[in-house]
Amino acid sequence: MENLDAAFGALADPTRRAILARLALGEATVMELVKPFELTQPAISQHLKVLENAGLITRRVDGTKRPCRLADSSIAEIDQWLEKLRKALAKNYDRLDEILAEIGPKKGSRKR
Amino acid sequence: MSKMTLKTEGDRHVVVTRKFAASPEAVYRAHTDTKLIQKWMLGPDGWTMPVCINEAKPGGKIRFEWADGKGNGFYLTGEYVSLEPYSRIVHVERMHLPEPTPDNHVETRFDADGTGTLMTMRMTLPDEKTRAAMLATGMEHGMEASYVKLEGLIQAEAAKNASA
Numbered sequence: 001m002e003n004l005d006a007a008f009g010a011l012a013d014p015t016r017r018a019i020l021a022r023l024a025l026g027e028a029t030v031m032e033l034v035k036p037f038e039l040t041q042p043a044i045s046q047h048l049k050v051l052e053n054a055g056l057i058t059r060r061v062d063g064t065k066r067p068c069r070l071a072d073s074s075i076a077e078i079d080q081w082l083e084k085l086r087k088a089l090a091k092n093y094d095r096l097d098e099i100l101a102e103i104g105p106k107k108g109s110r111k112r
Numbered sequence: 113m114s115k116m117t118l119k120t121e122g123d124r125h126v127v128v129t130r131k132f133a134a135s136p137e138a139v140y141r142a143h144t145d146t147k148l149i150q151k152w153m154l155g156p157d158g159w160t161m162p163v164c165i166n167e168a169k170p171g172g173k174i175r176f177e178w179a180d181g182k183g184n185g186f187y188l189t190g191e192y193v194s195l196e197p198y199s200r201i202v203h204v205e206r207m208h209l210p211e212p213t214p215d216n217h218v219e220t221r222f223d224a225d226g227t228g229t230l231m232t233m234r235m236t237l238p239d240e241k242t243r244a245a246m247l248a249t250g251m252e253h254g255m256e257a258s259y260v261k262l263e264g265l266i267q268a269e270a271a272k273n274a275s276a
Contacts, residue, residue: 025123085118086116086118087156088155088156089116089118089128089130090116091154091155091156091157092152092153092154092155093115093116093130093132093152095151095152095154096132096139096142096152097132097133098152099142099148099151099152100132100133100134100138100139100142101133101134103134103138103141103142104138
């Protein structure tokens with residue numbers, strides 16, 4: 001239950017959602033996030049802590065740096081959205097197939 | 113039958129391909145004729161397009177409005193950049209949810225493929241930052257569905273605890 005509450009809280013903030021979107025493009029360090037978001041390093045670190053506690057991102061140790069990346073469950077969310085777009089388009093084109101069949105097979109074979 | 117492909121490309125693109133059993137001319141017409149667009153560009157089952165403004169000429173306006181008949185709806189606006197019958201359409205579009213999404217630059221090609229047509233739609237966002245914003249919007253929508261699922265879990269858990 002604590003984890004669910006943490007996830008709800010973490011996702012409620014637009015900056016944290018934007019950080020997740022940035023991490024969808026690939027791994028990033030705190031410093032790499034400071035620039036595009038125009039926030040201070042402590043502010044970004046605080047957001048990252050919330051995201052990490054909610055299980056939405058994971059961090060690894062690389063010398064003095066601790067790069068962040070999306071957790072597998074977060075990646076699944078993006079795939080799900082792409083899947084929705086894919087389904088909506090596929091549905092459209094299936095309908096278009098029917099319309100094209102109605103319009104008539106070929107230019108040469110006009111109705112008599 | 114999976115005739116359609118959809119993939120992201122580089123930092124700024126999304127590319128969709130689809131084959132049709134009709135001539136490039138017929139597929140092009142279905143993309144530019146207002147009455148035909150209104151019959152197929154509807155998304156999930158149950159949605160309709162009550163408003164379809166589509167001025168298929170350079171600089172022409174685009175406005176599609178969708179509704180699900182239950183009070184939900186959203187719309188898209190755009191402008192045609194260039195049209196080459198029956199091979200290529202370039203236009204710019206943005207969704208209004210109701211806040212407008214960043215401009216999406218779309219090139220749609222219709223190439224003869226045997227007796228049919230291969231359509232290639234290439235979406236380009238202005239820059240990496242904008243695509244990140246689009247991903248954020250998309251994630252938000254994806255996560256909405258997850259919220260509903262989580263809510264179901266929480267309720268089930270609460271019911272279990274109450275009866276224990």
